[in-house]
Structures are given as structure tokens and as C-alpha cells.
Amino acid sequence: MKFDVVTIFPAMIESGLAEGVVGRARQAGLLDIVVHNLRNFTTDRHHVVDDVAFGGGPGMVLKPEPLFAASETIAEQRGPADAVLLMSPAGKPFTQADARRLTTLGHIIVLCGRYEGIDERVRQHVATEEVSIGDYVLSGGEVPALVIVDAVSRLVPGVVGDEQSVDADSFTRGLLDHPHYTRPAEFRGHRVPDVLLSGHHREIRKWRQQEALRRTAERRPELLAEAALTAEERDFLESEGFGPAGKKGSR
Numbered sequence: 001m002k003f004d005v006v007t008i009f010p011a012m013i014e015s016g017l018a019e020g021v022v023g024r025a026r027q028a029g030l031l032d033i034v035v036h037n038l039r040n041f042t043t044d045r046h047h048v049v050d051d052v053a054f055g056g057g058p059g060m061v062l063k064p065e066p067l068f069a070a071s072e073t074i075a076e077q078r079g080p081a082d083a084v085l086l087m088s089p090a091g092k093p094f095t096q097a098d099a100r101r102l103t104t105l106g107h108i109i110v111l112c113g114r115y116e117g118i119d120e121r122v123r124q125h126v127a128t129e130e131v132s133i134g135d136y137v138l139s140g141g142e143v144p145a146l147v148i149v150d151a152v153s154r155l156v157p158g159v160v161g162d163e164q165s166v167d168a169d170s171f172t173r174g175l176l177d178h179p180h181y182t183r184p185a186e187f188r189g190h191r192v193p194d195v196l197l198s199g200h201h202r203e204i205r206k207w208r209q210q211e212a213l214r215r216t217a218e219r220r221p222e223l224l225a226e227a228a229l230t231a232e233e234r235d236f237l238e239s240e241g242f243g244p245a246g247k248k249g250s251r
């Protein structure tokens, strides 16, 4: 899978993608990620990437020319992109379903916004999607770009060594993950639940599934409405006092 990230802070992206499973997958050739400095696509002596807003107001706006030039140069040198994602708090909220959809593409360009905004013509004529990572405002699109590249990359076969761990992730089934414990079995008086020490694999699986349901019902009841639950899982939630929407006492 091929990514090209365009930013005015390339070191921020490089350092974020140098380690962990993504760093290893890059070295192994599973991921082909190139980070581009937006300033390299300017044509003036001072490599200016921003300008004042037409109509006035505070803050600077990223100019269209370098971003158009970057996407065109990347397409020429690295092949046409299947998607050009513009990081923006005004974008569509990114979800695990988006991460899965993007893994089906071969080549993604990610554009990091900065300053007060980005010239609208980039949104209209370069970007194919505008993506937000949540309802808060960051100082730029670099951290969001790292989030997207990481979330998509770890779904590429071979990037996370243990495929089962990807399958078991929070959200893969539309539920939050169950609790995890490691040794020691007792720490400062806090014991690991007995069932996990029992060696009964069926009981352990059932406990994990129930704890995932309980957590989701308590913390993210709206996810339950979307999750495909079995009759047994619905019965469990009901027996624990969670109503159809997951809310305790809502029946």
C-alpha cells in the first residue's frame, strides 16, 4: 500500500511513522510511505506557502498553487492516487469503517492543513475527501494524518504480526474491547478474575464477550444499536439490566 503525505512539518510525520508496527512494515516493504515538504512545491525564493485571506480577518490561508503542484507531481512520479484526503476539522468524522474502506485502495495522498485554513479550491479540485479525526481543533493536520495512516496501515495484511489481534480489536465487531490482564495474578491486593486463571477456554471466551458487551453498554450505548448481536448477547444485556439501547433502566 502506498501513501504520500504532504506537510510543512515533514519531520513530525517521519518520526511518527518510523517506529512500531508501521516502522517495521515500511522497512519490510509492506508499506511505501513518502513524506513531502510542501515548501518544495513553491516557486518563489522564500518558499511561501500561505497568504492573507481575501475579505480580511485574522490568520493566514494555505495557498492553492503548492498543494495543486504537490498532488500533480506525486501523481506523475508515483502514479495516480485512488484518494486524496484533506485533513480538516470540518471533514467527515473518521471511523474504523473508513479505515477498512481505505485499505482496499492502493495509493492514498494525505494533505495536512495548517494556519487558519486552506484555499477552498484545494478542497474542491484536489481533495476527494475531507476527513476529521474528532470534534476538537488541532493546530494542524499532521497528527490527524498520522492517525489515518496508522489506522489504515495496521489493517494491511502482515503489518500487525498477529492477525487475530486485529480481528479482536475494539470496533471490529462494533463493540469495545474486553479487559486484559497479565501477571502477576495478584497485584497490591487486586486479583485477576478467577475465570481467566481457570484454563476453561469456553468460559473465558464467554466472560470476555460479556465484559465487552457490558463495557459497550455502559460507555458507548449508541454502538450497540449498530452492532449485530446474537439472541444470547441480547439476553445477557437484558439480564444485566441494560435495555434495548444499552441504557440501564431504560426499559
Ligand code: ADE
Pocket (backbone or CB within 6 Å): 087, 088, 089, 091, 113, 131, 132, 133, 134, 135, 136, 137, 138, 139, 140, 141, 144
Ligand atoms: N486539523 C485541525 N483539527 C483537525 C481535526 N480534528 N481533524 C482533522 N484535521 C484537523
